[in-house]
Amino acid sequence: MSPRKLLNLGLVCWTCIYVHTSQAVKVGNIMTQSNFYQTLEPTGEYMFQLDGDEMFHVDLQTKETRWKLPEFGRISTFDTAGALQNIGILKFNLNNYEKRSNYTKAKSVARDDIQVFTEMPVVLGEPVTLVCLATQFFPPVIKMSWLKNNEPVTVGVTDTVYYPAPDGSFSKFLYLAIIPQKGDVYTCSVEHDGLSMNPTNKFWLPELPQHISETSDNILCGIGLAYGIFGIVAGIVLICKGKKTTN
Structure with a gap:
């Protein structure tokens, strides 16, 4: 990350834990810890992901852990105080960077494809x-x-x-x-x-499947019935011809 982005965003901490099975085919899981502090609103974030899906984040306003799925909170706990301490350290470091650096605002970028x-x-x-x-x-x-x-x-x-x-x-x-x-x-x-x-x-806006009209249904049923009758008649004719040939 460039120094310009670093000063604007604060510090981003990544922790990746790889868990591999003992099978012949290795399967990896990645747990990611992401926390940042910035001078803009929102001022910071502390969040854990597993394979790209959020597990939980810490609400910095209420100082509570918010589990993505309530079931996670019933089988596990997290020390919110430790997260708040980390955010405090990032804030302290960012303030020092601002005092010691001649920085400029980072360029804002966004993808237009919403x-x-x-x-x-x-x-x-x-x-x-x-x-x-x-x-x-x-x-x-x-x-x-x-x-x-x-x-x-x-x-x-x-x-x-x-x-x-x-x-x-x-x-x-x-x-x-x-x-x-x-x-x-x-x-x-x-x-x-x-x-x-x-x-x-x-x-x-709601896009629903196009339903075939009743008239179209009747036409399709009529065509199917005609083909069915034709098949039966053709079958009878072929059977009769086969018998004559045998005789």
Whole structure:
């Protein structure tokens, strides 16, 4: 990471633990610890991942451990005080870097391709979760929000922390629990200084499978029946001819 990014972002700590089985084919699991402190909002993050999936993060405001799946919290514990101490050290080091360095603000970058999709296939009137994904942006400062028919939506909205990538960029998910109805239009609005168009809006509306009309059904059934009858008649004719040839 360049010194410019280092000064703006703080320090990023990576710890990778490789666990291999004793089988002939080696299977590796990677546990990643990611923590940073920066002068922007949010000021920092402390998070653990296993094979790229979040296990837990520490809420620096409430000073509590937030497990991605509640089941993890019932079988394991984590020392939140240690995480807060690490963040305090990063803050101290960043303050020293600022005092001793003639730094400039890091360049903001972001990928314009915002993705919106659902977790499950859509059925009108059935609950489903809408997902908005922003990737490859830096620094980890982004605003993501939902609109329904151009009106802001706040109920049923959840999000993730910032997920780091090996290239130094970040990604973030924003979720919305919805009951899709015909004619509804949902918008994920993303704001980041690195976007070529700020904000960037990504639209989504229910796309249902095209159903064949009743008339088309009748035509297809009629064609199938005709082919069936033709096959039966042809079979009878061939049997009769076969008998005559034998005689």
